[in-house]
Amino acid sequence: MDELEKMLLMQVADLHKVPEGAYNIRKDGETDGRRSTANIEIVPRKDGKSGIDIIVRPFTKNESVHIPVVITKTGLQETVYNDFYIGEGADVLIIAGCGIHNCGEQQSEHSGVHSFHVGKGAKVRYVEKHYAEGDGKGESVMNPTTRVEIEEGGRMEMETTQIKGVDSTVRVTRASLAKDASLVIREKIYTHGKQFAKTDFSVDLNGEGAGADVVSRSVAAEESSQEFLSRINGNAACHGHTECDAIIMDSAHVAAIPCLTANSVEAELIHEAAIGKIAGEQLVKLMTLGLDEAQAEEQIIKGFLS
């Protein structure tokens, strides 16, 4: 790997070198390195589509899987299908991420379709970072799709971050939860320039005691635009909460569309959405500490997205 690719890996997966545990590194459409462990097996897909199957044995504890993607070739467009099978009672950390460096004229695009099958009582923490850079005219596009099925008592925590760089993204997440299963989503987005980011969550709470907490914090600056759609369907005695909190700046656009559907009298569903500029008093407070306006703005945004 060259320095540029190493830097992209750092940005999306905090990796300085080959990670501990299981990993699969994808570079410009090819596998650049892969390792399975005794409990986590990574194999190519059998259906001919591009991508891998990640199989975590039941009751595997405290292990991690890194599956970063780096793209440095301009004009590369790919769709990759990765399926995760998390065995009963397992507890694992999965770090995914995509870094694009596009110096050319053509559009580089990565569409990752990730399907999670979270077994009974299993726990997964899934961390996904998107990063792009490059001074060419070619756009960097990322369209992740995440499908999640959680069996009884299972839990998934999903943290997704996209801070600057990505020109266009449409993020689709679909989840269905069985009895006592839970899903926590924390999304952070910062767009600037003429970037566009759309997120579309839909969660079906099918089992009694299922719970979902979907929270998005975003900052839209300059001429960028964002759309946030979040739907929670309560089909049983369940708890659902969705929240979108956005800071809007300059001449950006933000649309927040939360949607709740209750199909059971026992379903408890809440949505919150707030869009607004940085509060003037926050700027003034930091200015009384000696920061200038630009520094104050930067600190407020940094905190908001931390």
Added chain:
Amino acid sequence: MLELKNICYAAESAGQGKEILQDVSLTIDDRFVAITGPNGSGKSTLAKVIAGIIRPTSGSIYLDGEDITDLSVTERARRGISFAFQQPVRFKGITVKDLISLAAGKKINITEACGYLSEVGLCARDYIDREVDASLSGGELKRIEIATILARGTRVSVFDEPEAGIDLWSFNNLISVFEKMYRQTKGNIMIISHQERILNIADKIVVLVNGKVDRQGSRAEILPTILGTTACRALTDKMED
């Protein structure tokens, strides 16, 4: 030393100018100066004029002889003026440690953060990683606000009604914070307050009435003229509510 010369401020209200401050001239060179007076007398406006948040319609402000009238909030802060808000501002995602670091102007370690927080009666371990947001109570926010002023350690510190919005128990602790600050400060502290116990530790008391300096002088001269007046009783009642 802070000097205000002939400060006037008129606010536009329903098309009519309302004189909030009228020809206020003051010198703050004592260790501890309390500004008091009835509600609506212009005290908070005066504090904001000093911090640069409100620009006076006319008049001048000098900090150690330098004319700072046209300086921005940031420039005044950098020259050594600190301002504690009456209603501390909340921030999503900014932690207590972040805020104190910003105030100190450098990254601070846990021991330093602990120092400032224990000064205001908070246990650092419980607070440094908490966000300065709605999860903190009014009293906690107030103390953190004061800790940011301590961390700055500037020449002039202005507190706008530090007692507002806190319960009696927190208030007793707050008084000891100010008593200690009085003993330790090397600069000038100016507090806007209605509280007898705060006025009691002031070297100088200034009474503002209807936007004008009604009277000013040493505590021994002024305090007896305030205590027992209807204005002060009403304000004491307000605190007890």
